[in-house]
Amino acid sequence: MLPSSRLITFPVSHYCEKARWALERLNIPYIEERHAPLFHLMATRRVGGSSVPVLILDGKVLTDSTEILKYLDTIAPDDRKLYPLDSELLKQVEELETLFNTKLGTSTRIWAYSYTLDRPQLSKRRFTYRVPFYEQVLFPAIFPLVSSKIRQKLHITPETTTAAYDQIINIFAGIGDLLKDGRRYLVGNRFSAADLTFAALSVAAVRPPEYGDSALALSNLEQLPPKMAEQVCGFREMPAGAFALRLWRERAAKQDLCR
Numbered sequence: 415m416l417p418s419s420r421l422i423t424f425p426v427s428h429y430c431e432k433a434r435w436a437l438e439r440l441n442i443p444y445i446e447e448r449h450a451p452l453f454h455l456m457a458t459r460r461v462g463g464s465s466v467p468v469l470i471l472d473g474k475v476l477t478d479s480t481e482i483l484k485y486l487d488t489i490a491p492d493d494r495k496l497y498p499l500d501s502e503l504l505k506q507v508e509e510l511e512t513l514f515n516t517k518l519g520t521s522t523r524i525w526a527y528s529y530t531l532d533r534p535q536l537s538k539r540r541f542t543y544r545v546p547f548y549e550q551v552l553f554p555a556i557f558p559l560v561s562s563k564i565r566q567k568l569h570i571t572p573e574t575t576t577a578a579y580d581q582i583i584n585i586f587a588g589i590g591d592l593l594k595d596g597r598r599y600l601v602g603n604r605f606s607a608a609d610l611t612f613a614a615l616s617v618a619a620v621r622p623p624e625y626g627d628s629a630l631a632l633s634n635l636e637q638l639p640p641k642m643a644e645q646v647c648g649f650r651e652m653p654a655g656a657f658a659l660r661l662w663r664e665r666a667a668k669q670d671l672c673r
């Protein structure tokens with residue numbers, strides 16, 4: 415029988431990855447409906463949403479990645495929960511998740527797009543990987559429109575790109591400070607929504623080899639503009655970058671064990 419839950423996504427999107435990771439952790443089967451940018455609006459608006467990810471599960475339409483994690487937590491067994499029951503720890507997890515959602519995810523996106531939007535050979539495949547056939551066919555024609563809309567919507571300029579890079583460095587430095595005491599996870603002594611959100615929203619910066627389908631070759635730095643590749647190496651070498659890469663490795667190791 416086909417799973418009844420549906421996840422509407424972009425093929426490469428760190429907020430969508432956040433939702434995928436949580437669904438996978440709970441072993442919830444779902445059908446992923448990938449769309450290229452702009453085409454996604456037909457799918458998301460039909461169910462009352464706008465951006466991706468959108469999860470349709472148990473008769474509910476969840477239109478935001480945090481809303482998705484919060485709902486999944488209500489049906490998760492205790493040993494899989496992403497939000498601590500203890501109110502002080504919960505507050506810390508929620509504060510970090512909000513910081514990552516509003517500052518890290520937005521900065522990594524601006525920074526990465528500043529290098530890739532003008533390079534169709536880098537971005538087209540990632541926008542159209544495994545989307546419906548007609549979107550793959552039509553996308554090249556609307557690519558200039560999509561890239562100028564993204565640039566406008568996210569205000570990508572040399573100034574905002576520098577600010578985004580600085581913001582990533584600052585957040586990574588702050589996370590590095592937290593990790594100095596040797597803790598394995600950001601809050602308490604177990605994996606939480608804070609760790610998941612940090613690792614998912616750092617994807618564009620640290621480009622883990624375990625991310626997505628190998629056909630997307632996200633971690634292959636040779637294909638990137640040299641300055642971007644150099645900055646990725648810098649992020650990876652920071653303790654927070656190494657921490658994100660470790661969480662990705664651990665996720666992949668768990669997947670292997672379950673096969």
Ligand SMILES: N[C@@H](CCC(=O)N[C@@H](CS)C(=O)NCC(=O)O)C(=O)O
Pocket residue numbers: 424427428429430464465466467477478479480515
């Ligand atoms: N707050 C949202 C943000 C999601 C988001 O920014 N999604 C981007 C893709 S990474 C998107 O859908 N952009 C196109 C749009 O907003 O229509 C969440 O966490 O789910």
